[in-house]
Amino acid sequence: MFVVTINGDGMFKKKDNSKEYISQKLLKIVSILMLIFGALLTFAGILLVAFSLIESSSGADGLLSVSARREDLTFSVLILFEGTIDIVVGLLGYKAAHSLLRAKVVMVIVFTMILSSLGDLIVDLFTNDSYYFNDIINFFLYIALFMIVSRCRRHLRQSDTAYLDNKINRDIGRTCKDLDDIIMWSIAFLLVFFSFVAEIIGYNRFTNAFLTEYSNSIYRTAVTASNYVDADDFDEYIESEELLIGYSQSKNALDNLCKGQEIECIDVVIPDKDFDEFTHVFYSVNNRSKKDGESKVTKSSKVEEYKLGEVTKEAEKGYANACKIIYEGEVDNTVVESATGIAETSPWITTFVPLKDDEGKIKAVLSVKKDIGELETDRNIYMDWISGATLYTIILAVILVSYYVNKEIANPLKKVKDEAKRFASGSSDDIKIGEDLEDNLSRVREINSLNESVYKLENDTISYIDNLTRITSEKEKLGAELKLAGQIQEQFLPTTFPKREEFDLYATMKPAKEVGGDFYDFFMIDDNHLGMVIADVSDKGVPASLFMMVTKLLISEYAFTSTDPSEVLNVVNNRIRANNKENMFVTVWLGILELSTGKLTTSNAGHEYPAIMRKGGNFELYKDKHGLPLGVKKNYSYVNHEIMLEDGDKIFVYTDGITEASASEERMFGEDRLIDALNRYKTKDCKGLLEGVIGSVDAFVGDARQFDDMTALCFEKKGNGTMTKSFKADVSELYSVLEYFESKVSDLLDNKSLSAFNVAIEEVFVNIASYAYEEEGNTVDVSIANDYVNRIVRVVFKDSGVKFDPLAKSDPDVTLPAKKRSIGGLGIFMTKKLMDKVNYEYVDDKNVLTIEKTY
Amino acid sequence: MDIKIDRDGSKMVITVSGRIDTLTAPELDAKKSELDGVNDLILDITEVDYISSAGLRALLTFEQIMEDQGELKLKGVCSNVMDIFEITGFAEMFTIID
Numbered sequence: 022m023f024v025v026t027i028n029g030d031g032m033f034k035k036k037d038n039s040k041e042y043i044s045q046k047l048l049k050i051v052s053i054l055m056l057i058f059g060a061l062l063t064f065a066g067i068l069l070v071a072f073s074l075i076e077s078s079s080g081a082d083g084l085l086s087v088s089a090r091r092e093d094l095t096f097s098v099l100i101l102f103e104g105t106i107d108i109v110v111g112l113l114g115y116k117a118a119h120s121l122l123r124a125k126v127v128m129v130i131v132f133t134m135i136l137s138s139l140g141d142l143i144v145d146l147f148t149n150d151s152y153y154f155n156d157i158i159n160f161f162l163y164i165a166l167f168m169i170v171s172r173c174r175r176h177l178r179q180s181d182t183a184y185l186d187n188k189i190n191r192d193i194g195r196t197c198k199d200l201d202d203i204i205m206w207s208i209a210f211l212l213v214f215f216s217f218v219a220e221i222i223g224y225n226r227f228t229n230a231f232l233t234e235y236s237n238s239i240y241r242t243a244v245t246a247s248n249y250v251d252a253d254d255f256d257e258y259i260e261s262e263e264l265l266i267g268y269s270q271s272k273n274a275l276d277n278l279c280k281g282q283e284i285e286c287i288d289v290v291i292p293d294k295d296f297d298e299f300t301h302v303f304y305s306v307n308n309r310s311k312k313d314g315e316s317k318v319t320k321s322s323k324v325e326e327y328k329l330g331e332v333t334k335e336a337e338k339g340y341a342n343a344c345k346i347i348y349e350g351e352v353d354n355t356v357v358e359s360a361t362g363i364a365e366t367s368p369w370i371t372t373f374v375p376l377k378d379d380e381g382k383i384k385a386v387l388s389v390k391k392d393i394g395e396l397e398t399d400r401n402i403y404m405d406w407i408s409g410a411t412l413y414t415i416i417l418a419v420i421l422v423s424y425y426v427n428k429e430i431a432n433p434l435k436k437v438k439d440e441a442k443r444f445a446s447g448s449s450d451d452i453k454i455g456e457d458l459e460d461n462l463s464r465v466r467e468i469n470s471l472n473e474s475v476y477k478l479e480n481d482t483i484s485y486i487d488n489l490t491r492i493t494s495e496k497e498k499l500g501a502e503l504k505l506a507g508q509i510q511e512q513f514l515p516t517t518f519p520k521r522e523e524f525d526l527y528a529t530m531k532p533a534k535e536v537g538g539d540f541y542d543f544f545m546i547d548d549n550h551l552g553m554v555i556a557d558v559s560d561k562g563v564p565a566s567l568f569m570m571v572t573k574l575l576i577s578e579y580a581f582t583s584t585d586p587s588e589v590l591n592v593v594n595n596r597i598r599a600n601n602k603e604n605m606f607v608t609v610w611l612g613i614l615e616l617s618t619g620k621l622t623t624s625n626a627g628h629e630y631p632a633i634m635r636k637g638g639n640f641e642l643y644k645d646k647h648g649l650p651l652g653v654k655k656n657y658s659y660v661n662h663e664i665m666l667e668d669g670d671k672i673f674v675y676t677d678g679i680t681e682a683s684a685s686e687e688r689m690f691g692e693d694r695l696i697d698a699l700n701r702y703k704t705k706d707c708k709g710l711l712e713g714v715i716g717s718v719d720a721f722v723g724d725a726r727q728f729d730d731m732t733a734l735c736f737e738k739k740g741n742g743t744m745t746k747s748f749k750a751d752v753s754e755l756y757s758v759l760e761y762f763e764s765k766v767s768d769l770l771d772n773k774s775l776s777a778f779n780v781a782i783e784e785v786f787v788n789i790a791s792y793a794y795e796e797e798g799n800t801v802d803v804s805i806a807n808d809y810v811n812r813i814v815r816v817v818f819k820d821s822g823v824k825f826d827p828l829a830k831s832d833p834d835v836t837l838p839a840k841k842r843s844i845g846g847l848g849i850f851m852t853k854k855l856m857d858k859v860n861y862e863y864v865d866d867k868n869v870l871t872i873e874k875t876y
Numbered sequence: 877m878d879i880k881i882d883r884d885g886s887k888m889v890i891t892v893s894g895r896i897d898t899l900t901a902p903e904l905d906a907k908k909s910e911l912d913g914v915n916d917l918i919l920d921i922t923e924v925d926y927i928s929s930a931g932l933r934a935l936l937t938f939e940q941i942m943e944d945q946g947e948l949k950l951k952g953v954c955s956n957v958m959d960i961f962e963i964t965g966f967a968e969m970f971t972i973i974d
Contacts, residue, residue: 752898776926776956783928787898835965839939847964848929854963 041176045118048169052114055162059107062155066101073097095402102409103159106134109416110166117170122201124174126423129205131167133415136213137408138163200434201426205419212418216411220404227403231396235370236356242282243354243374243389249274250289252376252384255302259330268329275305283307285369285390288327289376292348292386296341298334301327302385343373344386350375358393368393433463437475444479453483503535503563510536510566513573515543518708521739522807523616524551527707528734529715531678538565538607539676539732540573544580548812549616552580555628555734556609557676559650564605572597572607572651586611586624587659590651594626594659597652606650610674612736619666619738624659626651629677632699636669640699642692643672666738673699673710673736678729682718690721707735745804750820751797752790755783758803765805766814770876777855778814781872784848785818785827793822793868813857815873825868826861828853879904886946888914893923896931905934908941915946918973922952927960939970949973 073094110130117123138160250271258268275287289303304327327333339357346355358370371390375383440458447453458476463469511530518527528541538558546552554576558565575593583589590611597607608628614621623631627650630642645662666672675695682690695714702713711733718731746761748754762782763775770778782803789801804817832853833846852872853859860871877894888911896904911917919938921927927935935950942948950970953961961967 755897755899773956773959776959779926780928780960783897787928787930835963836968837965839936839943839969842936842969847932851929851960851963 040172041180044169044172044176048118048166048173049115051162051166051169052111052117054111055107055114055166056111058158058162059104059109059111062100062104062107064104066097066099066104069097069100070094095405099405099409100155102413103155106130106412106416107159107162110134110163114166114170118173118177121174121177122423122427124170124177125199125202125205126419127170128167128174129209129419130416131163131170133209133213133412135160135163135167137412140408200431201423204422204426208418208422209415212411212415216408219407219411223403223407224400227400228396231393231399232358232370235391235393235396236358236372239284239370239372239389239391240354240356240374242278242284242391243287243372243387246275246278246287246389247374247376247387249278250303250376250387252378255289255291255376255385258302259300264329272303272305275303279305279307283391285392288388288390289385290344290388291384292341292344296345296348298332299340299344301331301333302329303387304328339371340388343371343388347373347375347386348383350383368397429463429465430468433465433468433472437468437472440479441475444482500535506563506566507532507535507537510570513570514540523739524614525707525737525739526551526553526735527711528555528732529711530730530732531715532730533678533727534562536563536566537561537730537732538569539678539730540569541674541732541734542573542577543734544577546580546584546613550584551614551616552577553612553614553674553734553736554580554609555674555676555732556607557628557678557730557732558607559605561729564603568605568607572609576609576611580611580613584613584615584622585661586613586622587661590624590626590648590659591657594651594653594657595655598655601652604652606652608650612672612674614666614736614738619668619670621664621666621672623662623664624648625662626659627653629675629680632673632675632696633664634671634673634699634703636667640671640673640696640703642696668738671703671707671710671735671737673714673733675714675733676730678727678731679714679718679733681729682722682727682731684722684725690718694721707737710735744806745802745817747800747802748786750790750794750799750801750822752787754790755786758782758786761803762805762816766807769807769814774814774874774876778816778872778874781852781855781859781874782816784852785870785872788827788848789818789820789822789868789870792825793820795823811875813873813875815871818870818872819867821867824863826863827870828859828861877903879907881907881910883910883914886914887916889918889920891920891923895926896921896924896934897926897928898930901928901930901934904931905937908937911938911941911945913945914942917942917946917948918951919948920951921957922954924952925954925956927957932960932964932966935966935970947971 076093110127113123113127113130117127138156141156142160251267254265254267258265278284279287284305284307286307287303287305288301290299290301292299306326343355343357346352354372354374356370356372358368369390369392371388373386373388376385376387378384437458458472458479463472510532514528514530526543528543530537530539530541532539538561540554540556542552542554544552554573556569556572556576558568558572560568572593575596576589579589579592580586590609593609607626609626610623610628610631611626612621612623612631623645625645626648628647630644632640633643634640643664646660648659649657664672680690680692680695694717698714698717699710701717702710705713714733715731744765748758748761759779759782762778766778767775786801786803793799793801799820799822802817802819804815804819806815806817807813808815827849830846830849832850833843835850855874856872857874858872862869862871877892877896877900880891882889882891890907892904894900917938919935939948948971950972951974953972958967961970
C-alpha cells in the first residue's frame with residue numbers, strides 16, 4: 022500500500038513524485054494535445070464547410086454531381102464534429118485528474134470514441150480512403166487518453182474514503198460499481214448498440230431501395246434500346262464487309278440513349294453455345310468528360326468501344342451466367358449488380374434483356390450498365406450522420422447523466438450515507454440530528470424518502486436513547502430505594518440473639534429479591550414466656566414486604582396481650598382480613614414457650630410443619646393441624662398444640678423457600694433432604710445448625726436462581742441453668758468457690774448483691790470447711806442456679822459431714838458493747854441478714870444449705 | 877491485704893487495704909501485739925472494700941484492747957463495709973471518723 026496525499030481539490034502533490042502525480046501530468050499533456058488537435062480539426066472543418074457552401078451556391082462547376090457536393094459537405098461537417106468532440110474531450114480530460122466524476126465521464130466518452138474511430142479506420146482501410154490520417158491520430162490519442170484516465174480514475178478512487186469503506190467493509194463477492202458509472206456505461210453501450218443496429222438496417226434498406234429504383238430505371242432503358250435494334254439484321258451486319266446504313270442508324274440511336282440516360286454502356290452480344298465467347302454487335306459507351314477529383318463516382322478512364330463482330334471471352338463478371346439465364350428464356354430480364362463499392366471500382370448495375378427475331382427466337386442479349394456511385398455516396402452520408410448523431414447523443418447523455426445522477430442521486434445518497442455514518446459513530450452523550458439531512462433534497466422520490474427515513478430514524482433513535490437514559494436512571498433510583506427498603510426490613514428483624522443459659526436461639530432470612538416477604542421474630546412476652554414466629558407472605562417483592570412488616574408488628578403487639586397463640590392469631594387474622602383488598606395472605610407459625618416448665622404452645626396458620634428433635638434423637642416433622650393462612654377468612658378460629666420441651670430438645674421452623682429451593686424445574690430440595698440436613702448438623706448449636714442447613718440448600722441448588730425467600734429459626738431448650746461443682750472442704754478453697762460463683766453470675770448481679778453473696782458464701786463455706794468433717798479430704802458441692810423467671814440466684818451447699826443445722830442457733834445480740842460480745846455466731850447471722858432466704862435441710866445423709874437472693 | 881503501721885510515741889495509725897476475710901484476718905489480728913503503750917489508734921480502712929465475720933472479729937479484738945488503754949477510731953468506712961457494720965451493730969460500737 023502506498024500512502025496518497027491529497028489536497029482539498031483532489032490534486033496530488035508534486036513532491037510525492039508518485040504514480041498519481043505522473044498520471045495527472047500525462048493526462049494534462051494528452052488532453053492539451055487533444056485540445057490542439059481538436060481545434061485544428063474544427064478549424065479545417067469550418068473551412069471545408071465554407072468551401073462546400075460557396076461552391077454549391079456559386080455553381081462553379083456544374084459538372085459536379087449533386088450527390089458529390091452533398092458528400093463533400095457531409096465530410097466537412099464530420100471533420101467539424103470530430104474537432105468539436107476532441108475539444109470537449111480535451112477540456113474534460115484536462116480536469117479529469119482532479120475529479121473522479123470527470124474522469125468517469127471522459128472514460129465513457131473516450132471509450133465510445135475509440136469504438137467509433139476503430140469503425141472509421143476499418144472502413145477507411147477497406148475503401149482505401151485517403152483521409153484516414155486523422156482517424157489514426159484520433160484513435161491513438163483516444164487509446165492513450167483512455168489508459169491515462171483509467172489510471173487517474175483508479176488513483177482518485179483509492180483516495181476516496183467512500184470507495185475504500187465499501188471495499189473494506191462489505192465484500193459482497195462481486196465487484197461493486199458506482200451508480201453513475203453503471204448508468205453512463207449502460208447508456209453508452211445501448212446507444213452504440215442502437216447505432217450499430219440502425220446502421221445495419223439502414224444500410225440494407227437504403228441499398229435495396231436504391232437498387233430497385235435503378236434496376237427499374239435501366240430496365241426501361243434496355244427495353245427502349247431493344248426497340249432501336251432489329252435482331253433479324255444482326256447476321257447481315259456481321260457478314261457485311263462494311264457498315265450498313267441500318268446498323269449506323271441503330272448505333273447512333275443507342276449512343277444518344279447512352280448519353281441522354283447517363284448510361285455507362287449499352288452492349289449487344291451474341292454468345293456461343295457454351296457461353297464462352299461473345300460476338301459484340303453494338304457497343305455504346307458514354308464517354309462524357311468528367312471531372313476527376315473529389316468525386317469517387319467515376320474513376321474509369323476513357324473506354325474503347327468493341328467493334329462490330331469483335332469476339333471477347335466473358336466480357337464482364339456475371340455476364341455468362343446472365344446470358345445463359347436469358348437464353349433459357351425463363352425470364353424477360355435479369356440484373357447483375359455490384360453495390361458494395363469496395364475497392365477501386367465504383368458500384369454499378371447491369372440489366373440483361375433478350376433480343377428476339379421475328380420468329381420469336383432469342384437472337385442476342387442486350388445489356389445496359391449504369392454507374393450507381395450516388396448510392397454509395399448517399400449511403401455513406403446516411404451512415405456518417407447516424408454514427409455522428411449517436412456519438413453526440415452519447416456525449417451529451419453521459420454529461421447530463423453524470424451531472425443529474427450526481428446532483429440528484431449520488432450526492433444526496435452520499436450525504437445520507439455520511440450522515441448515517443456520523444450518527445452511528447457518535448457517542449450517546451452528544452448525539453444529535455444531522456443538520457445536513459434537512460436541506461438534503463433531491464428530485465428523485467426514492468432518495469427523498471430515504472432521506473426522510475434516516476431523518477426519522479435519527480429522531481426516533483435520539484428520543485429512544487433519551488427514554489432509555491431516563492428509564493435507566495429511574496431504575497437505578499428505584500433500585501437504590503429498594504436496597505434501602507431491604508436494609509430497613511433487615512434491621513426490622515431481631516438480629517441480637519439472646520445468650521441465655523436455659524435456651525439457645527438463632528434465625529436467618531435470605532431474601533430472593535431486594536426485599537422479602539418472609540420474616541422470623543422472637544421476643545420475651547414476660548419473664549416466663551418466649552414468643553417465636555416464622556411467617557411467609559403469599560407474594561414476593563415490595564407488596565409482600567409491606568404486608569410482612571404489618572403482620573410482624575401485629576403479631577408481636579398482640580402476643581404481648583396474650584400468651585395463647587391461637588388467640589393472638591385469631592385477632593391478627595381479623596385485623597389483616599379487614600383491610601385486605603388485594604386478597605393477600607400470610608402463613609404463620611407462632612409458638613409461645615413457658616420457660617419455667619418447657620411447655621411450648623403453638624398455633625399454625627397454614628405454615629410448614631416444624632421439625633422437632635428430642636434430646637439424643639433425630640429431627641422429625643411435627644405434623645400439627647394446619648389452620649387457614651392469616652387474611653383468608655374472617656373470624657376463623659385457630660387451634661393450639663402443646664409440646665413439652667425437655668432440656669436438649671430442639672425445634673426448627675422454616676419457610677417453603679427452603680423446601681422448594683430448586684436446582685432445576687423438577688428437582689426441589691424437599692422435606693426429606695431438609696430432615697437429612699438437620700440430622701447431619703443436629704449436634705451443633707442453633708447457629709451452626711442453621712448455617713449447615715442453608716449451606717446444604719445452597720450446595721443443592723448450585724447456580725440456579727432462587728425465586729423465594731429462605732427463612733428459618735432454630736430453638737434449643739437447655740435446662741434452667743443450674744451448675745454444680747465440688748470443692749475440697751478446706752478454708753483455703755475459699756477463693757476458688759468465690760471465683761466459680763462470680764464467673765457464673767457476675768453479669769446478673771450488681772456490686773451490692775455480689776458483695777452480699779460473697780460474704781454469705783464465705784461464711785457458709787468457712788463454716789462447713791471448719792466444722793463439718795473431722796478428717797481432711799472431704800468435699801462440698803456448690804450448686805449455683807439462676808432463676809431467670811423470678812430473677813433469683815440460688816446457691817446450694819451440700820456436704821456429707823456431721824449433721825448440723827447452723828440456723829438452729831439463736832442470733833447474737835448485736836446491741837451489746839464490744840466487751841460483752843462473743844466471737845462466734847456472727848457469720849450465720851450475717852448470712853441470714855444479707856440473703857433473702859436461707860434454708861437448711863438434711864437430705865440423703867447430706868446437709869443441704871440453700872441461700873438465695875433476688876436481683 | 878496490705879497492712880502499714882505508723883507509730884509516733886503513743887499514737888499509732890494502722891492502714892489496711894484489700895479484703896479482710898477468713899484467710900487474711902489472722903494477719904491483722906496478729907498486729908494486736910504491737911499495741912502496748914498505744915493510747916490513740918487510728919485504723920484506716922479506706923482501701924478495704926470487703927469484710928467478713930473473721931474481719932469483724934479482728935476489729936472486735938482491737939476494740940476490746942483499746943477500750944482499756946485508750947481510744948480506737950475507724951477511718952474511711954466504705955458503703956459495703958458500712959452495710960455489714962450496720963447489720964452487726966458494729967456501726968454503734970466503733971468511733972467512726974471520716
